[in-house]
Amino acid sequence: MFLISALSGARRLGLWRTCAGALCWAAASAQAALPIQHWTQANGARVYLVESHAIPMVDVQIDLDAGSRRDPAAQAGLAAVMAGQISSGMKADPKAQGPYAKAMDENQLGEAWADLGASFGAGAGADRLSFSLRSLSYPDLLDKAVSLAARQMAHPAFPKDIWARDRERLSASIRESLTQPGTVAQNAYAPAVYGSHPYGYKTTPESLLRISADDLKALHAQSLRACQASISVVGDLSRAQADALVKRLLALWPASSGCSPMPPVAEVAPLKAAQTLNLAFDSAQAHVLMGQPGYKRSDPDFFALLVGNHILGGGGFVSRLTEQVREKRGLSYSVYSYFSPALHAGAFTVGFQTRPDQAAQAVAVAQEVVKAFVQDGPTEAELQAAKSNLIGGFALRIDSNRKLLDNVANIAWNRLPLNYLDNWTAQVERVSVDHVRRAMARVLQPDRMVTVVLGAQP
DSSP states (O other): OEESOOSOOGGGGGGGGGGHHHHHHHHHHHHSOOOOEEEEOTTSOEEEEEEOOSSSEEEEEEEESOSGGGSOGGGTTHHHHHHHHGGGEEOOOTTOOSTTSSOEEHHHHHHHHHHHTOEEEEEEOSSOEEEEEEEEOOHHHHHHHHHHHHHHHHOBOOOHHHHHHHHHHHHHHHHHHTTSHHHHHHHHHHHHHHTTSGGGOOOOHHHHHTOOHHHHHHHHHHHOOGGGOEEEEEESOOHHHHHHHHHHHHTTSOOOSOOOOOOOOOOOOOOOSOEEEEEOOOOSSEEEEEEEEOOOTTOTTHHHHHHHHIIIIISGGGSHHIIIIIITTOOOSOEEEEEOOSSSOOEEEEEEEEOGGGHHHHHHHHHHHHHHHHHHOOOHHHHHHHHHHHHHTGGGGGSSHHHHHHHHHHHHHTTOOTTTTTTHHHHHHHOOHHHHHHHHHHHOOGGGOEEEEESOOO
């Protein structure tokens, strides 16, 4: 997220001494029912609320189907840039009254949020455009924070000079990143895995040059669709108060007489054959990425794949990849694997660094580990250890308002059951060895993976 202010105004925040109470509340919630209230407003916006009265804070996240998967290929980065420029200035609103009716530049906006001791931000990921608001729940402060957030969302200025300045900064940052081996490897890996799908697009200085301030305004105008918004609220509010807060946040958005669906985005195409990319790079370590398209977040085997990957390479020093690549052969200090499930099949990735002269051996070992795991699945001992680790760490997933908001937003965005968090540990516990084996074998094809090796000795 592009945060404007991060809870400055420390004179108001002596109350943060009570934040330890939130940890106790979250730990208790991991063992008891976590009530998520859900309703749909007249404009079609879907609201999800968890009341949390331990501390006087409110966190809000608004998610829209306007992420980078909808970027034109020639303008990769458009959604992320638009979200970042939300903080660059705000137009005046002649119909509004109060201190936030006037135009503000980026410095004035930052000062306004600092005075409130609140924060507001916007960001775009692969699937979502998201707005976030955090404020104390004291009525005088929250009322002002909601008013300012509503104005900033609805009436950003997108000044041309600020975008021209920031475009140069972003371009320079991108060029500098291309001196880093990890970036170069990732830039080769993503398009090889995703092909022509937008998940594989990379923002470049050239794509930024094709984005004008008018493009930002046009994308913003078409993105604010209340009828397709998911709003997650966690904090010191009742349902009636949360409903009123959401109405005020969206009050300045364009009115809509209907809610036509967004144009579909093509699915990620499966790989047809293995591909190895050996990239020359003067680096002390060879950087290796291996993988393929994985699965969508809606996959019914989500928990089996979660547990399976934990055993394979997501469990840190106790994973099978770590045992074989690091512990037994000393080929890498760290080796990992992960899935990136989303609205489309996000990548399954194995990654590590190794000495350039050991790269071929390390790649062969990692490939064999993945192949054997997909074929045979885990042992019963590995399964039980993974489930114990995941279940034991569940409380840490919701031990703050911010983490809880992330989980509620995940439920809202992916249309998961309202009792998803209540049943999370039970779902993990139900996973069996056979379930993991079948799920991993269905999703992964070790003989059709992309392998990027950067900086290995020829």
